[in-house]
Amino acid sequence: MSDNTVLQPLKGFRQLYPSEKVIQSFVLQKAREIAKLYGFEEYDGPMLEPIELYLNKSSRELVEEQSFKVIDKNDKTYLMRPEMTPTLARMIAAKENSLTLPVRFSNIGLRYRYEAPQKGRDREFYQMDFDIIGSNSTIADAEIISIAVSLLKSCGATEKDFVLYINSRETLTKTLIEFGIAEKNIKKVISIIDKRDKVEKPVFVKMLQDASLSSGQIASINNLLDNPIEYEKSFAEILKLIDSYGISEFVKVNPAIVRGLDYYTGIVFEAKSKGPLGRSLLGGGRYDNLVSGYGAKQKLGGVGFATSDSILIAFLGDSNLLPELNSVPSQVFVSIFDESTLDNSLRLARKLRENNIPTEVYPEVGVKLDKQFKYASAKQIPFVAIIGPDEAKNGTVTVKNMNDRTQEKLSIAELIEKLKNQAL
Amino acid sequence: MSDNTVLQPLKGFRQLYPSEKVIQSFVLQKAREIAKLYGFEEYDGPMLEPIELYLNKSSRELVEEQSFKVIDKNDKTYLMRPEMTPTLARMIAAKENSLTLPVRFSNIGLRYRYEAPQKGRDREFYQMDFDIIGSNSTIADAEIISIAVSLLKSCGATEKDFVLYINSRETLTKTLIEFGIAEKNIKKVISIIDKRDKVEKPVFVKMLQDASLSSGQIASINNLLDNPIEYEKSFAEILKLIDSYGISEFVKVNPAIVRGLDYYTGIVFEAKSKGPLGRSLLGGGRYDNLVSGYGAKQKLGGVGFATSDSILIAFLGDSNLLPELNSVPSQVFVSIFDESTLDNSLRLARKLRENNIPTEVYPEVGVKLDKQFKYASAKQIPFVAIIGPDEAKNGTVTVKNMNDRTQEKLSIAELIEKLKNQAL
Numbered sequence: 001m002s003d004n005t006v007l008q009p010l011k012g013f014r015q016l017y018p019s020e021k022v023i024q025s026f027v028l029q030k031a032r033e034i035a036k037l038y039g040f041e042e043y044d045g046p047m048l049e050p051i052e053l054y055l056n057k058s059s060r061e062l063v064e065e066q067s068f069k070v071i072d073k074n075d076k077t078y079l080m081r082p083e084m085t086p087t088l089a090r091m092i093a094a095k096e097n098s099l100t101l102p103v104r105f106s107n108i109g110l111r112y113r114y115e116a117p118q119k120g121r122d123r124e125f126y127q128m129d130f131d132i133i134g135s136n137s138t139i140a141d142a143e144i145i146s147i148a149v150s151l152l153k154s155c156g157a158t159e160k161d162f163v164l165y166i167n168s169r170e171t172l173t174k175t176l177i178e179f180g181i182a183e184k185n186i187k188k189v190i191s192i193i194d195k196r197d198k199v200e201k202p203v204f205v206k207m208l209q210d211a212s213l214s215s216g217q218i219a220s221i222n223n224l225l226d227n228p229i230e231y232e233k234s235f236a237e238i239l240k241l242i243d244s245y246g247i248s249e250f251v252k253v254n255p256a257i258v259r260g261l262d263y264y265t266g267i268v269f270e271a272k273s274k275g276p277l278g279r280s281l282l283g284g285g286r287y288d289n290l291v292s293g294y295g296a297k298q299k300l301g302g303v304g305f306a307t308s309d310s311i312l313i314a315f316l317g318d319s320n321l322l323p324e325l326n327s328v329p330s331q332v333f334v335s336i337f338d339e340s341t342l343d344n345s346l347r348l349a350r351k352l353r354e355n356n357i358p359t360e361v362y363p364e365v366g367v368k369l370d371k372q373f374k375y376a377s378a379k380q381i382p383f384v385a386i387i388g389p390d391e392a393k394n395g396t397v398t399v400k401n402m403n404d405r406t407q408e409k410l411s412i413a414e415l416i417e418k419l420k421n422q423a424l
Numbered sequence: 425m426s427d428n429t430v431l432q433p434l435k436g437f438r439q440l441y442p443s444e445k446v447i448q449s450f451v452l453q454k455a456r457e458i459a460k461l462y463g464f465e466e467y468d469g470p471m472l473e474p475i476e477l478y479l480n481k482s483s484r485e486l487v488e489e490q491s492f493k494v495i496d497k498n499d500k501t502y503l504m505r506p507e508m509t510p511t512l513a514r515m516i517a518a519k520e521n522s523l524t525l526p527v528r529f530s531n532i533g534l535r536y537r538y539e540a541p542q543k544g545r546d547r548e549f550y551q552m553d554f555d556i557i558g559s560n561s562t563i564a565d566a567e568i569i570s571i572a573v574s575l576l577k578s579c580g581a582t583e584k585d586f587v588l589y590i591n592s593r594e595t596l597t598k599t600l601i602e603f604g605i606a607e608k609n610i611k612k613v614i615s616i617i618d619k620r621d622k623v624e625k626p627v628f629v630k631m632l633q634d635a636s637l638s639s640g641q642i643a644s645i646n647n648l649l650d651n652p653i654e655y656e657k658s659f660a661e662i663l664k665l666i667d668s669y670g671i672s673e674f675v676k677v678n679p680a681i682v683r684g685l686d687y688y689t690g691i692v693f694e695a696k697s698k699g700p701l702g703r704s705l706l707g708g709g710r711y712d713n714l715v716s717g718y719g720a721k722q723k724l725g726g727v728g729f730a731t732s733d734s735i736l737i738a739f740l741g742d743s744n745l746l747p748e749l750n751s752v753p754s755q756v757f758v759s760i761f762d763e764s765t766l767d768n769s770l771r772l773a774r775k776l777r778e779n780n781i782p783t784e785v786y787p788e789v790g791v792k793l794d795k796q797f798k799y800a801s802a803k804q805i806p807f808v809a810i811i812g813p814d815e816a817k818n819g820t821v822t823v824k825n826m827n828d829r830t831q832e833k834l835s836i837a838e839l840i841e842k843l844k845n846q847a848l
Contacts, residue, residue: 007514007719010502013470015515018529021466037777039754039784039805042445046437047471047504047534047548048492068472070494070504078434080471080494080504090431091439100802102787105442110471110534124471132787139760139770140787150777244770295431330463336563346563346668353461353574360463363526363556363564378524381463 012115012123018327024126026325027155027312028108031128034151038143040106040130045087047110048078053086057293059260066113068123080112084129085263085290085304092133093296101134101300111308120279120314130284131304133291141267141286142241144303148271148282149247155312156321162281164247165254166269169285171234172255179220185211189221194258196225228255238267263287267303277318282307330360331419332383332399333376339365344392348385351412357419377402382422385415436539436547442751448550450749451579451736452532455552458575462567464530464554469511471534472502477510481717483684490537492547504536508553509687509714509728516557516726517718525558525724535732544703544738554708555728557715565691565710566665568727572695572706573671579736580745586705588671589678590693593709595658596679603644609635613645618682620649652679662691687711691727701742706731750804754784755843756823757800761812763789768811772821775836781843801826806846809839 009015016024035042048070054063068080081087084107092099111127130147132140145164152162172193173186181189192207199207208218224231232239232253242251250271259268266286273279284305291300316322334349336342342365352359360381362372369386376384386398397415400407410418433439440448459466472494478487492504505511508531516523535551554571556564569588576586596617597610605613616631623631632642648655656663656677666675674695683692690710697703708729715724740746758773760766766789776783784805786796793810800808810822821839824831834842 007518009470010472010474013472014468015470015511016468017515017519018465018467021468024468025466036753036782037780039752039757039782041442041751041753042449043442044438044440044445044448046433046439047536048434048437050434068494070492087439091441094431095441100799104784112471135787137787137789139766139785139789142770143785143787146774240767241770244767244774246771246774327465328463329460329465333463342563343664343668346566346665347670350570350668350670356461358460358463360528361563361567363559363561363567365561365563375524 010123012117014122014124022325022327023313023322024309026323027309027316028126028128030154031106031108031151031307034147034154035106035108035130037150038104038130038147040104043088043091043105043107044109045081045084045091045107047081049081049087051077051079053090054079054082057086057089057263057290059262062113062260066115068112068114082111082113083261084109084111084127084306085131085261085287086294088129088131088133089287089290089302090294092291092300092302093294096291096296096298096300099134102132102140103134104130104132106130120277120311122310126309127306128308129304129306131302133302133304134300135303136288136301138238138241141303142238142245144284144305145238145242145251145269146245146247148269148284148305148307149245149250151307152271152281155316156323157315157319159249161275161319161321162250162271162273162315163252164250164269164271165252165257166235166238166267167253167255167257168234168267169258169264170266171231172258175224175231175255176221179217181213181217185213189213190258193221193225193256194260196256225256228253231255259283259285261285263290263293265289269305273315273318275315275318277315279311279314281311281315326380328360328379328381329358330379330381331358331422332360332385332415333372333379333381334359334361334385334387335369335372335376336362336365336367337369337386337388340389341387341392344387345385348387348397348412352416352419355416355420357416373400373402383419434547436541438546438548446749446751447737447746448733450747451733451740452550452552454578455530455532455575455731458571458578459530459532459554461574462528462554462571464528467512467515467529467531468533469505469508469515469531471505473505473511475501475503477514478503478506481510481513481687481714483686486537486684490539492536492538506535506537507685508533508535508551508730509555509685509711510718512553512555512557513711513714513726514718516715516724517720520715520720520722520724523558526556526564527558528554528556530554544701544735546734550733551730552732553728553730555726557726557728558724559727560712560725562662562691563665564727566662566669568708568729569662569666569675569693570669570671572693572708572729572731573669573674575731576695576705579740580747581739581743583673585699585743585745586674586695586697586739587676588674588693588695589676589681590659590662590691591677591679591681592658592691593682593688594690595655596682599648599655599679600645603641605637605641609637613637614682617645617649617680618684620680649680652677655679683707683709685709687714687717689713693729697739697742699739699742701739703735703738705735705739752784752803752805753782754803754805755782755846756784756807756809757796757803757805758783758785758809758811759793759796759800760786760789760791761793761810764813765811765816768816769809772809772811772836776840776843779840779844781840797824797826807843
């Protein structure tokens with residue numbers, strides 16, 4: 001059984017030892033705090049969904065090529081969910097008449113994508129989704145963008161570390177039509193614009209030529225992308241709101257941002273790292289037809305964004321923003337002196353825990369104190385408690401401070417008081 | 425697209441609206457708090473694992489019949505993890521020389537079992553695992569049992585609500601051999617004992633007869649199960665420790681408890697609801713050969729237990745222990761009076777959030793205040809803030825207390841102070 005396929009986790013999947021898990025938890029906790037701060041309610045959905053849920057909604061690539069499939073006993077195909085928004089739209093559609101709209105819903109959960117793993121991208125990752133559904137207002141758009149910025153700021157990032165680009169599919173479409181591009185060609189042209197940052201300029205021009213654009217139209221597009229000052233005027237309303245939210249320094253109009261998902265209809269945005277990572281940190285947009293696509297009678301517009309633990313951790317690492325975190329929560333390590341004081345030591349641990357102090361007990365009798373100290377030190381536990389025969393007789397405990405190596409004899413009540421103050 | 429297969433979540437899978445999710449989060453949060461209190465480090469593992477990881481380790485039934493399978497492009501079979509302990513054992517084996525042993529590891533994560541859903545059992549559920557690995561000591565056993573009891577107690581349960589049964593596979597085996605039962609027959613007999621609570625007495629006797637037991641041996645087994653006073657003497661050491669932990673009133677020796685997983689070697693235990701649910705709430709035991717089964721050079725004994733959100737929620741519901749929880753975290757609802765004060769209202773929301781006060785903004789302009797109050801009331805948000813033209817001019821805000829319907833005019837600083845004190 002020392003077979004490598006069993007001893008190795010699946011490629012792109014997560015096997016996190018505590019020193020890695022604690023970093024993930026740090027990032028997920030930031031998302032939970034921001035969700036709470038903005039009044040979001042958490043929901044959840046199934047990990048497996050019928051493939052039909054995603055067809056004609058998410059991108060074709062995502063559904064057909066980048067998914068993990070489960071086939072059940074009736075030969076029905078399910079996907080391990082690659083994204084959450086279709087599930088959410090179905091949930092909203094099913095209760096459109098009983099929910100208090102607009103809803104602010106968030107989810108922190110695993111997603112699966114069968115892509116090539118790279119820095120900041122895994123096949124298994126936690127995605128954090130924030131959506132406001134049931135409002136067509138630009139205020140909802142600005143609120144969502146404010147949450148995206150707040151999340152990155154709460155992790156310690158500043159405007160030196162990232163920029164949030166906004167665009168509008170509606171405005172871009174209107175502009176392209178003004179350039180004389182045929183309506184049936186718009187979707188194709190937008191998907192080419194989406195690739196501009198990934199290819200050389202001549203390749204980009206060639207792609208537009210292949211889409212039957214005239215050289216005048218291509219010049220107009222290049223001019224738009226290089227110099228969007230006129231284009232920006234269409235964003236006056238949202239930029240004013242963004243000023244009220246106090247996040248203008250993070251936000252910039254960028255006509256080249258279009259986002260990959262098919263269901264976006266209005267504003268789209270994405271935050272990009274300014275550092276060496278240079279990757280998209282989060283993305284989102286407005287989707288006004290998705291919920292009715294799942295049977296809602298009302299036209300319920302939505303706006304939301306998502307980010308992942310993988311990309312946030314890579315970003316914070318690259319930006320030197322990851323704090324030092326100890327995966328061991330214990331404030332005190334209760335050593336076992338010998339068999340005669342075992343009961344006293346266990347009762348001490350119990351008292352400490354009853355007082356809400358994270359406490360570890362050494363689970364062996366007859367191990368030298370030196371070895372126990374080494375254990376506590378390796379785990380960076382700040383205090384070690386020792387009850388030997390003297391302490392047991394007097395109802396006291398010797399407490400060693402593992403940082404400054406001092407020690408003192410305290411009553412159990414004094415120890416509890418000391419550790420409680422320490423925790424503040 | 426109003427197809428039912430898409431509009432319904434998969435059978436036994438979770439689709440949780442916020443009012444349900446908040447209950448799940450309550451239970452998972454209790455597990456996190458207990459993990460911290462006992463000094464456990466959180467780890468995580470992949471959702472998909474090669475089927476070989478479980479073969480000859482978990483129960484055959486679990487692996488072959490009760491699992492969701494994913495087959496990759498190379499025709500290799502993976503399971504959506506039905507349990508976590510094999511993953512953990514692999515992780516420990518892979519780092520046996522660099523980890524500070526014994527480790528206290530916990531995981532809260534999704535598991536999948538293709539079983540018939542029933543009350544307290546779903547196909548998709550969060551399992552909470554607690555394990556101490558690298559200690560063969562009975563103190564580790566008692567510590568794990570103490571955690572199990574503490575978790576249920578922290579949810580509000582008392583000895584009126586549950587009992588924790590302990591047994592030992594080793595002691596039971598030794599006793600059965602003393603009854604003259606052949607060693608090769610022991611595993612079979614233990615699996616019959618495991619079923620005793622699920623069948624009528626004559627069926628149980630018949631099963632033992634079919635396993636070639638003499639009537640004398642059957643009488644000995646029945647006597648053991650009905651009257652384990654002599655048997656209990658083998659548990660003196662752990663019962664003494666359990667007394668030190670202060671949880672004697674919850675713990676009872678029961679020779680019929682054997683647990684289903686093949687890897688248990690020593691103590692096994694399970695907590696049972698005393699109420700109408702009458703189900704097993706959590707289970708665990710000692711597994712001394714599992715980690716070496718994954719290639720560890722040292723013999724690293726482990727002990728642990730697991731429970732699930734499904735069973736805990738069902739248990740707490742049946743025992744009337746579920747608190748009233750509001751899924752909406754907002755402390756204050758900032759209404760939008762009109763376009764002229766929109767900027768003031770958004771800036772107020774921003775200030776409140778900067779002061780860590782969960783705040784919701786109404787995302788529409790031009791909606792009557794009455795309707796906005798109804799929205800805040802439906803979501804049980806305790807305070808509504810209003811900035812009309814007067815307030816905007818004076819830099820004040822009118823605050824309505826939604827519980828007693830009183831209202832007052834405050835400066836923004838006063839409002840922040842008020843809401844901060846409210847949160848304490």
